[in-house]
Amino acid sequence: MMKDDIAKVYFTEEELQAKVRELGRQITEDYKDAKEDIYCVGILKGASVFYTDLVRAIDLPVRFDFMIASSYGSGTSTTGSVKILKDLDYDIEGKHLIVIEDIIDSGTTMSYLLKYFEHRKPASVKLCALLSKPSRRTAEVAIDYCGFEVPDEFLVGYGLDYAEIYRNLPYIGVLKPEVYA
Ligand SMILES: O=P(O)(O)OC[C@H]1O[C@H](OP(=O)(O)OP(=O)(O)O)[C@H](O)[C@@H]1O
Ligand SMILES: Nc1nc2[nH]cnc2c(=O)[nH]1
Numbered sequence: 001m002m003k004d005d006i007a008k009v010y011f012t013e014e015e016l017q018a019k020v021r022e023l024g025r026q027i028t029e030d031y032k033d034a035k036e037d038i039y040c041v042g043i044l045k046g047a048s049v050f051y052t053d054l055v056r057a058i059d060l061p062v063r064f065d066f067m068i069a070s071s072y073g074s075g076t077s078t079t080g081s082v083k084i085l086k087d088l089d090y091d092i093e094g095k096h097l098i099v100i101e102d103i104i105d106s107g108t109t110m111s112y113l114l115k116y117f118e119h120r121k122p123a124s125v126k127l128c129a130l131l132s133k134p135s136r137r138t139a140e141v142a143i144d145y146c147g148f149e150v151p152d153e154f155l156v157g158y159g160l161d162y163a164e165i166y167r168n169l170p171y172i173g174v175l176k177p178e179v180y181a
């Protein structure tokens with residue numbers, strides 16, 4: 001079973017779902033009077049699971065868009081360069097963007113994407129990240145809605161992968177050292 005590979009559970013399914021509801025309520029409250037269209041932009045693939053839960057906790061007419069960005073290759077450390085493998089489908093000029101991400105670690109991915117979005121002149125951009133690892137930050141990123149701060153450990157589950165596996169775990173944890181061997 002997949003759980004046999006997990007050394008420690010950091011956030012249970014229940015804890016994650018409670019946080020998602022709280023973030024959804026906060027976003028709903030903050031955008032309830034917005035005049036412009038709201039675009040929820042998910043950064044695939046890591047944000048996929050959090051995204052689909054969070055949008056269902058937002059009680060407003062939002063639109064979906066996705067980007068695919070990758071800076072980690074297949075390992076556990078950032079390559080430092082961000083590749084956009086899929087761009088936005090829509091012109092976001094004058095729209096509200098809520099960028100939805102699983103984790104801000106070094107900040108490399110998001111600092112790059114936030115600059116990229118600003119060039120497209122949206123009405124506003126806010127970032128919602130489930131996890132933040134502040135001790136690892138090399139590029140500054142302001143997180144408007146942050147789920148949890150986490151220590152410097154490589155986490156898997158709820159969208160977060162190791163070598164593309166473990167994204168479908170409904171909880172977040174760390175792997176046993178022998179899994180990396
Ligand atoms: O703050 P950073 O150090 O840039 O790390 C955070 C990024 O790394 C992971 O994505 P990854 O590039 O591994 O691709 P994935 O989303 O497809 O897993 C994660 O989903 C974030 O997007
Ligand atoms: N799976 C996973 N991907 C990451 N990308 C940046 N930090 C992490 C992490 O802790 N786990």
Ligand SMILES: [Mg+2]
Binds near residue numbers: 045
């Ligand atoms: Mg990602």
